[in-house]
Amino acid sequence: MALLVQKYGGTSVGSFERIEAVADQIVRTVNLGHQVVVVLSAMAGETNRLLGLASKVSAKPSARELDVLVSSGEQISVALMALALQKRGIQGISLLGSQVSIHTDDHHGRAEITEVQCQRIERCLTLGQVPIIAGFQGINGAGDITTLGRGGSDTTAVAVAASIRADECQIFTDVEGVYTTDPRVEPHARKMDCITFEEMLELSSLGAKVLQIRSVEFAGKHRVPLRVLSSFQAGEGTLIRYDNQGQSEGITGIAFNRNEVAITLSGLEETTTTVAEVFAPLNEAKIPVDMLVQSAAVNDRVELTFTLPQSDLAVAKSLLDPVVERFSGQPLVAKENMCKVSVVGAGLPQHSELTQQVLEVLAEEGIHVHLLASAEIKLSVAIEEKYLELAVRSLHSAFKLSENV
Amino acid sequence: MALLVQKYGGTSVGSFERIEAVADQIVRTVNLGHQVVVVLSAMAGETNRLLGLASKVSAKPSARELDVLVSSGEQISVALMALALQKRGIQGISLLGSQVSIHTDDHHGRAEITEVQCQRIERCLTLGQVPIIAGFQGINGAGDITTLGRGGSDTTAVAVAASIRADECQIFTDVEGVYTTDPRVEPHARKMDCITFEEMLELSSLGAKVLQIRSVEFAGKHRVPLRVLSSFQAGEGTLIRYDNQGQSEGITGIAFNRNEVAITLSGLEETTTTVAEVFAPLNEAKIPVDMLVQSAAVNDRVELTFTLPQSDLAVAKSLLDPVVERFSGQPLVAKENMCKVSVVGAGLPQHSELTQQVLEVLAEEGIHVHLLASAEIKLSVAIEEKYLELAVRSLHSAFKLSENV
Structure with a gap:
């Protein structure tokens, strides 16, 4: 009982x-x-x-x-x-x-x-x-x-x-549980029996849309065993665990976010507080900035690139314009119609190896990677949105995610 | 203010x-x-x-x-x-x-x-x-x-x-306030500016349907000045007062209840507890019995007549049958398609005089009165329902209720 x-x-x-x-x-x-x-x-x-x-x-x-x-x-x-x-x-x-x-x-x-x-x-x-x-x-x-x-x-x-x-x-x-990716994009997506809390968090926040991110965070904080399952189909669903039992080797799933914008701020004066001062107003407005990449300094000037949701662009611009004015004078460049594709796995291989694999898969399909950022259990790329489905399916197939491990 | x-x-x-x-x-x-x-x-x-x-x-x-x-x-x-x-x-x-x-x-x-x-x-x-x-x-x-x-x-x-x-x-x-009777029955019904609490209670409980009886009782208990008025028409409505200021002389209004049944229990053995024992099950079932009349005893046998709502008849019968069996053996007689018409007024004339007036008005229209019962500020008659409108209009007119006092 x-x-x-x-x-x-x-x-x-x-x-x-x-x-x-x-x-x-x-x-x-x-x-x-x-x-x-x-x-x-x-x-x-x-x-x-x-x-x-x-x-x-x-x-x-x-x-x-x-x-x-x-x-x-x-x-x-x-x-x-x-x-x-x-x-x-x-x-x-x-x-x-x-x-x-x-x-x-x-x-x-x-x-x-x-x-x-x-x-x-x-x-x-x-x-x-x-x-x-x-x-x-x-x-x-x-x-x-x-x-x-x-x-x-x-x-x-x-x-x-x-x-x-x-x-x-x-x-x-x-849905019947948590899938290796969105089955509407990749029909061969596989329902997982188990997933770790950390993986779920990344899949949830990156757009798997099965569970609200706040609920996953809350579950993690209190270590509540969570199970996602279908109210229409019988089945065991997917259990979200806090131990490493049943943890998949390598890559767990592919998440993605549509409607992203890549913003580039060039020629920024390099001081110890530049980055902090650039992002303070965005943080305050609760605009979720991701995939931040800072170029190495050239002549004490740096370039910052990052992504944010298209829907936040107008507000972000109005907040960033005065900052840019102060630190560089060069206009902000926003590349629209982008998307973010993320490879997630608690047992990701070495980053350099994984990066190479991901880039090779995408290159083979002629998909240009604008930005690349890696974190503990995920590696994200920003690409043009028109390539989203192709990228997800290629990666899903290359990493053999349809097969039961 | x-x-x-x-x-x-x-x-x-x-x-x-x-x-x-x-x-x-x-x-x-x-x-x-x-x-x-x-x-x-x-x-x-x-x-x-x-x-x-x-x-x-x-x-x-x-x-x-x-x-x-x-x-x-x-x-x-x-x-x-x-x-x-x-x-x-x-x-x-x-x-x-x-x-x-x-x-x-x-x-x-x-x-x-x-x-x-x-x-x-x-x-x-x-x-x-x-x-x-x-x-x-x-x-x-x-x-x-x-x-x-x-x-x-x-x-x-x-x-x-x-x-x-x-x-x-x-x-x-x-509605614009409390009327001398239901304007749908008597188009000459007059909206009253003032009415006493006791009058309102009788008009409300007897079917004026302007205010819920419980709310009137509650108001009386706490002496809350109540005003009924229209949310569609400007106007002062009707004020329900607790003093005798503005109290009308004589008759205030005519209330009525449709769908009543007059029940007669004949040949009941007369003991000190007969009436109480007959009504105990009805009270328990919260069936509102009204206009109870007990005939004078003949050979230690009495007749009880009273009214109750048609909708309660089936339950009342099932409750009364065993009682009747015990006290008389004569079958219960239910006269259906009756209604109750009540003349209400805090300043009612002497009951004998009023009774005579009411009976004369109804007799003139050929309306037979089956039952008559009087209380502190009302006098009720039970008549066949088909005469309801005629009775209400005749009484309303005879007592000149359309005229401002």
Whole structure:
């Protein structure tokens, strides 16, 4: 008998048929002798419907009231799921964020969980009930409703699992697990049985889109065993582990980010604080800068190149222009329509060897690498976006990722 | 400057246009220098929509989860209203039942308010905010969401008004005030400027349907000045008072109940406990028995006649059959298709005189009176339902209720 947290996303509870199917699955888990705590998102489309209501009333709705509004979406799905379980003779009991309680900071719309109280959940379990917890929502110190931002239900599930020391936190989604890369790009992508926390973090942050990065970080912090699996297909999914057992040799997967821009700042005066001063305003605006490369100094002048999301370009330019003015006077050069492809693996070979392999594979396909950056367990290249699919498939094939190791 | 509680019902916030209109009205009240606390129902149709969702999942949904589900309706309307006020430069702030807090007993779906805490509301007012409180909902001792039953938002408004000692509790509805009778039956019905609490109680309980009876009782208990007025038409509405100022002479109004049944139990053995034992099971099932008449004993046998709603007939029969068996053996006689018409007035003339007048008016129209019962400020007759409109109009005209007193 295990204590399991099961999280079902919006598409998993997106219709009455899906709610019934999820209820059946929870019953099966209970009947296997497990204790189950359920975390739910709003029914697919509901959050957008509610945001639509707000936009009809106000062009600039306040974040506090938006949270009151959209949190009603999970309130509906947890009540319906409790009813569906009760119909099956299981004592489902809905719990809102405020009832658990799930405490957060004050950032409406993007709050971070500060504490999940376990008492109410544990009392339910003791009574043989199956708590159905509204994901995505919490309360701040003033007792006001907050939401964690899109995808926050994953974080709720992990935080609940950490709080009650669950044996496993199971994230049910519309994919069968974590793949070696996005199967929509590489049909031969392979579902992995196991992956390490560090690998998952890189795959998640780099665009695998299976799990929200914050939830993975949260899981890592509390060492919550996470499993990603399909709510539509039977299967074991992918287990995210904190030990090295089952760790793959070499390369685990290929992640990528579309819509990147490579920015080059040339002729920068070289001082000890140049880089820091260039990036301070970007950090402050929370613009995710990646793949920073600094050229060796020539005549005390250096060149900085880095990538950031296309969507942040306008803001980044307005922040960088005064800095550039001060340090160089040469205009900022932005190369658009780029993408980032990353080879990830806890057991990556020597960087020099790997770099050579990656460059050879891409060169063979005539793909020019604009930037290359390596970190502990990943190696990223910035290439033109039109080559993205070709690059991913070539690397996936070259490193034989379709084959079970 | 007055402290006002304004309650707007479902039709008053039933569309985006209506929400904007109510927001305008709140702004006007604020601009007159008043402090305003708003109580809202769910948008018209929303509660039924939510109940429809539940019925798709379960034929016998649990009351606890229904409350979680339907309380989301007010959550949406208060958030939208707060946004509409903020757009107008007024600091609207939504508060759910749990945030106020509005404490209730444990009866999900028909909970009674036990306490309304005033601290959070008063803090909002001190900050110059306009609290927008979700009506119809509260929390029980376990912190679970409860609802007060249909129309409960009126009770919320009155309870809030009592808690913060408001100068007036204004119930905005789709009628212009309390009428001498239902204007759909008698087009010459007159809107009253003032009415006493006791009169309102009788008119409300007898079917005037302007205010929920529980909210009127609650107002009376705490002596909250209540005003009923239209959210669609400007006007002073009707003020419900606790003193005798403005009390009308003679008859105030004509109330009625459709779909009644007159039940007769004949040949009952007369003991000191007969009546009590007959009615015990009906009271227990909360079936509202009215107009009880006991005939004088003949050969130690009595006859009991009384009315109850048609909808309760089947249950009442099943409860009464064993009792009848025991006390008489004569079968229960139910006369269906009856209605109850009541003449109400705090300053009713002598009962004998009034009775004579009422019977004369009805006799003139050929209406047979099956039962007649009088109480402190009302006199009720049970007649065949097909005569209802005729009876109401004849009495309304005979007592000159269209004329201003």
